[in-house]
Amino acid sequence: MSRRDYYAILGVERSVGPEDLKKAFRALAMQYHPDRNPDDPDAERRFREVMEAWEVLGDPEQRNRYDRLGPFFRPDGRPPTPEDVSVVVGEALAGIFRRRPAPERGEDLRYQLGIRLEEAALGTERTIEVRRVGPCRRCQGSGAEPGEGSRVCDQCAGEGRTGGRLLKTECPRCDGRGHIIVKRCTSCEGKGRVETSDTLKVHIPAGVATGQKLKLRAKGNLPRRGGGKPGDLYVLIEVMEHELFHRRGSDLLCEVPITFTEAALGADVLVPTLDGTTAIRVPPGTPSGQTFRLGGRGLPSPGANGRGDLHYRVVVEVPEQLGEPERRLLGELASRLSATAHPRREAFEALLKERRG
Numbered sequence: 001m002s003r004r005d006y007y008a009i010l011g012v013e014r015s016v017g018p019e020d021l022k023k024a025f026r027a028l029a030m031q032y033h034p035d036r037n038p039d040d041p042d043a044e045r046r047f048r049e050v051m052e053a054w055e056v057l058g059d060p061e062q063r064n065r066y067d068r069l070g071p072f073f074r075p076d077g078r079p080p081t082p083e084d085v086s087v088v089v090g091e092a093l094a095g096i097f098r099r100r101p102a103p104e105r106g107e108d109l110r111y112q113l114g115i116r117l118e119e120a121a122l123g124t125e126r127t128i129e130v131r132r133v134g135p136c137r138r139c140q141g142s143g144a145e146p147g148e149g150s151r152v153c154d155q156c157a158g159e160g161r162t163g164g165r166l167l168k169t170e171c172p173r174c175d176g177r178g179h180i181i182v183k184r185c186t187s188c189e190g191k192g193r194v195e196t197s198d199t200l201k202v203h204i205p206a207g208v209a210t211g212q213k214l215k216l217r218a219k220g221n222l223p224r225r226g227g228g229k230p231g232d233l234y235v236l237i238e239v240m241e242h243e244l245f246h247r248r249g250s251d252l253l254c255e256v257p258i259t260f261t262e263a264a265l266g267a268d269v270l271v272p273t274l275d276g277t278t279a280i281r282v283p284p285g286t287p288s289g290q291t292f293r294l295g296g297r298g299l300p301s302p303g304a305n306g307r308g309d310l311h312y313r314v315v316v317e318v319p320e321q322l323g324e325p326e327r328r329l330l331g332e333l334a335s336r337l338s339a340t341a342h343p344r345r346e347a348f349e350a351l352l353k354e355r356r357g
């Protein structure tokens with residue numbers, strides 16, 4: 001059962017005569033008729049209210065009873081129940097304290113963004129294209145055609161609230177907006193929002209990792225009803241695999257293949273860094289698997305001032321395909337190397353000998 005003021009719903013004074021009452025009803029019934037507003041649930045609700053108000057006020061006997069009982073009037077003619085009373089009192093209090101329903105909030109949106117490791121390391125700015133429901137630019141979200149599309153609500157004179165000096169409530173005619181749409185915006189058909197494609201700049205801070213979310217406040221969808229806040233846009237970061245670096249927290253690992261002559265004789269080996277290349281000195285007799293550390297050349301540590309390190313792990317690459325001359329040379333080399341050239345192998349063999357007894 002509606003608790004609204006039937007006179008307010010029809011937009012007429014309490015003293016209105018039957019002819020003017022009928023006129024007001026007809027105009028509103030035409031305006032909100034569901035056939036004329038197929039996509040507007042708001043209009044359908046309004047239409048039902050108008051019908052309900054007319055059913056009571058249009059019948060002189062019912063109107064008389066309504067005038068006497070006011071908010072305690074029940075269309076079925078029964079006396080008000082305690083629930084009726086508490087609902088009416090509650091509504092009156094809600095009106096005083098302007099306790100309106102919490103404004104609707106639009107949906108949050110997600111956007112997956114893949115970035116290169118170098119971008120994650122240094123931070124960057126990216127431009128993204130997002131499809132979202134945003135405010136209609138033509139009517140600035142009001143839903144009314146610019147110019148003569150809206151007029152000040154005659155029920156509340158634009159105040160948005162009606163009633164006596166003490167019990168003011170949200171104006172039922174304009175839902176507290178203070179204005180009424182006379183002609184719908186041609187761009188959004190009165191919805192006040194449209195699906196658009198927005199170009200947004202995303203600032204990506206240095207040191208971001210996969211799975212991290214960047215929040216772009218109020219860049220989500222607009223809510224269905226006017227007055228609410230848009231949702232947020234979450235940009236989900238995915239740092240793509242890198243062909244040279246492997247990430248471990250703020251440290252970076254890089255595997256460097258070296259030849260066994262480089263490992264044996266020592267060499268300066270060219271290696272990659274995040275912003276170019278540098279050389280590391282591999283000393284003579286470097287074992288495979290040895291790591292070299294370049295301090296402070298990794299990724300920025302989140303929350304801290306420092307940066308991680310860059311680790312190079314050298315791996316000796318053993319030639320797989322050898323020509324006959326090379327085989328001969330290697331054989332000769334093997335026979336020339338003294339036993340002390342491979343101390344670990346020597347120790348290993350000694351242990352095996354012990355086991356055989």
Ligand SMILES: [Zn+2]
Pocket residue numbers: 136137138139140141142143144185186187188189190191192193
């Ligand atoms: Zn519009």
Ligand SMILES: [Zn+2]
Pocket residue numbers: 153154155156157158159160161171172173174175176177178179
């Ligand atoms: Zn109003």
